[in-house]
Amino acid sequence: MAKFELLAPAGDLEKLKVAIMYGADAVFIGGEKISLRSRASNFTLSDIKEACEFAHKHNAFVHVTCNIDMHNIDTEGILDYLKALESCGVDAIIASSPAILKLVLEHTKMEAHVSTQQSTLNSEAIKLFEMMGVHRVVLGRELSLPEIKAVKAKANADIEVFIHGGMCVSYSGRCMLSNNMTNRDANRGGCAHSCRWCYDIYDSEGLKNPSGDYFAMSSKDLCAIKAIPELIDMGINSFKIEGRMKSLHYIATVVNAYRRIIDEYLENGCIKDYKIYEDAISKAENRLTSTGFLYGDATINEQLYDLNLTCPTKEFIGIVDSYDEENKIAYIEQRNYFLPNSKIEVFTPKGSFILPIEEIYDLDGNVLDAARHPKQKIKFKCDVKLNPYDLLRLI
Amino acid sequence: MNLVATAYNLTQLNKLNDLASHVLLPVGGLTSSDGIDLDKAIDICNSNKIIPILRMDAMLHEDMLLDFEKVVLKYKDTNCLYYITDLGAANIIIKNSLVSRVIFDPQTLICNYLDAAIYQNMGFEAISMSLEITIKDVIKACNMADLRLFYQVFGHRLMFHSKRKLVKLYETKCNIDIKRDNMYLIEEKREDKYPIIETPLGTYIYRSYQISLINELNNLDLKYAYLESRFLDYDIYLKVLSLYKEYINKNTTLEDVNNNLASLCLNIEDGFTFKDSVYQKEEF
Numbered sequence: 001m002a003k004f005e006l007l008a009p010a011g012d013l014e015k016l017k018v019a020i021m022y023g024a025d026a027v028f029i030g031g032e033k034i035s036l037r038s039r040a041s042n043f044t045l046s047d048i049k050e051a052c053e054f055a056h057k058h059n060a061f062v063h064v065t066c067n068i069d070m071h072n073i074d075t076e077g078i079l080d081y082l083k084a085l086e087s088c089g090v091d092a093i094i095a096s097s098p099a100i101l102k103l104v105l106e107h108t109k110m111e112a113h114v115s116t117q118q119s120t121l122n123s124e125a126i127k128l129f130e131m132m133g134v135h136r137v138v139l140g141r142e143l144s145l146p147e148i149k150a151v152k153a154k155a156n157a158d159i160e161v162f163i164h165g166g167m168c169v170s171y172s173g174r175c176m177l178s179n180n181m182t183n184r185d186a187n188r189g190g191c192a193h194s195c196r197w198c199y200d201i202y203d204s205e206g207l208k209n210p211s212g213d214y215f216a217m218s219s220k221d222l223c224a225i226k227a228i229p230e231l232i233d234m235g236i237n238s239f240k241i242e243g244r245m246k247s248l249h250y251i252a253t254v255v256n257a258y259r260r261i262i263d264e265y266l267e268n269g270c271i272k273d274y275k276i277y278e279d280a281i282s283k284a285e286n287r288l289t290s291t292g293f294l295y296g297d298a299t300i301n302e303q304l305y306d307l308n309l310t311c312p313t314k315e316f317i318g319i320v321d322s323y324d325e326e327n328k329i330a331y332i333e334q335r336n337y338f339l340p341n342s343k344i345e346v347f348t349p350k351g352s353f354i355l356p357i358e359e360i361y362d363l364d365g366n367v368l369d370a371a372r373h374p375k376q377k378i379k380f381k382c383d384v385k386l387n388p389y390d391l392l393r394l395i
Numbered sequence: 396m397n398l399v400a401t402a403y404n405l406t407q408l409n410k411l412n413d414l415a416s417h418v419l420l421p422v423g424g425l426t427s428s429d430g431i432d433l434d435k436a437i438d439i440c441n442s443n444k445i446i447p448i449l450r451m452d453a454m455l456h457e458d459m460l461l462d463f464e465k466v467v468l469k470y471k472d473t474n475c476l477y478y479i480t481d482l483g484a485a486n487i488i489i490k491n492s493l494v495s496r497v498i499f500d501p502q503t504l505i506c507n508y509l510d511a512a513i514y515q516n517m518g519f520e521a522i523s524m525s526l527e528i529t530i531k532d533v534i535k536a537c538n539m540a541d542l543r544l545f546y547q548v549f550g551h552r553l554m555f556h557s558k559r560k561l562v563k564l565y566e567t568k569c570n571i572d573i574k575r576d577n578m579y580l581i582e583e584k585r586e587d588k589y590p591i592i593e594t595p596l597g598t599y600i601y602r603s604y605q606i607s608l609i610n611e612l613n614n615l616d617l618k619y620a621y622l623e624s625r626f627l628d629y630d631i632y633l634k635v636l637s638l639y640k641e642y643i644n645k646n647t648t649l650e651d652v653n654n655n656l657a658s659l660c661l662n663i664e665d666g667f668t669f670k671d672s673v674y675q676k677e678e679f
Contacts (some may be wrong), residue, residue, distance in 0.1 A: 070510070072535050074507065169561075171557065189674070190672070190673055214583070
């Protein structure tokens, strides 16, 4: 695996391909069984096989999450499933269940990675997992940079750290708010995000929250852009972006920003301007971000008190299918409404540029007054060569 | 079956007498409450022939490992057991050859017999399974993994633990003061009151009701039946404890116990005892 692996989420095959095209060294996905984020688990075994073939062709790796807390009934057929994943070419299994980790280690050649659901926070816990034979431990997100450094210094197993995306406000794997309030099992993919709801808080004197205000527990998303150099210097093996439920555009945008910052630091030993990467990421974010626990205990700056506060996102309007070099025509698939005779931004793995477009056509050559239908196939004249998986944005 | 009580201060511990065979004693800085004077507490336990269980169920960060080990070693020559939730804590105790004195309770994480067996085989004195699975699942796991089970049979159950000091942060945000006693949350669209506490180790939120598994005790092959006193008047708690003790010792009937429990006007619900949570996969 890459010395400093950039690990991206992918909720389906298309997102997986985009994640890799935009710079991921590895992707993590869920299968149809025993994965959290069940709504994102669109990978059949056949999809997983295709995913692995694509990834390996591009020198990337595939990790499959098997990270639910299984109930007795969920354990049925687990070994067969793991072996089926191995035959698809899967490189690693991410699990919190020691039973699954043991099955992976004893019956397959895949790597066993300990999920963040175990909330591993210290070197002694890592040693216990190392004695089991695991290859990697994903740390809990409650650790500061000095703590991560201290833990990494004593670890023999690879260490994986979250660098971007949603954060549980509870210790991962230990929250039963959703279970108790909605009967939806948070540890089997059904989290209702009860931590993001509105609460009144009372003490012995009565209601305490000011009128119109609610006690909230919600956390801002994590953004560790500025911590990347320090994490690289510590020797962290894998940088993980959360978000299997996130859009294709989000994945491409965030992955590419982190790819570029990692590469800049490895090449130059410093980062010239973090704002470039912060601005790049802001084109896709929808929730406010903070640095989580990286620089110490959470303050009000790490909390999300107003759920209506979201960052506007650059509107993602299409993805390039192909380009006819001879006739200079770009073929795209629409992802959001847009009009002809406008300027758009073309976002590629190598950078972005502005492209003016004139008329747009359907595949039969009929002029369109707008690209209005989801996944509509569209073409337009384009002197600049576009590549498959280039993304188009409104300006 | 051993009854495990809780006592959060020496006054409560003195009232306990011999109503339970074991008592969870909070260790300062390593659990979700203020610590008790351990030396005095252990003396009281010895006088009353109760086995102390040192409650050190914090999620351990690297800088807490040393303090944790110091406590373990300080009391290793007593008859105490150690109640922990963190695997790093487990490894420290294993390294000190004290694993047979550990009660390992990772709260939500052990939900099936395969995982239960693996943890059990580490050599712990007992392990605890999640309370968010059905009693049927617990019984199956006990049978298939031959468990020495520690299980909460009464009281409010922890359902959320965050490192963030959410109450303090909210005070800062709103510029208000919130008294730390008798705090609870009510969700916008619900009526339940969720007790919430905050300590230097973070924020803890509990279920709004108490669980009571007295009717299931004969089905559960428990080594340790744990009754939590938090958020209850301690005298009422002692009455509950007494009822459980009488029932286990076959000095009373289930009917009498239930009638007496009902007279205490507790807020008891079944929780997940008979009804499993929904696995997201089934809905879609």
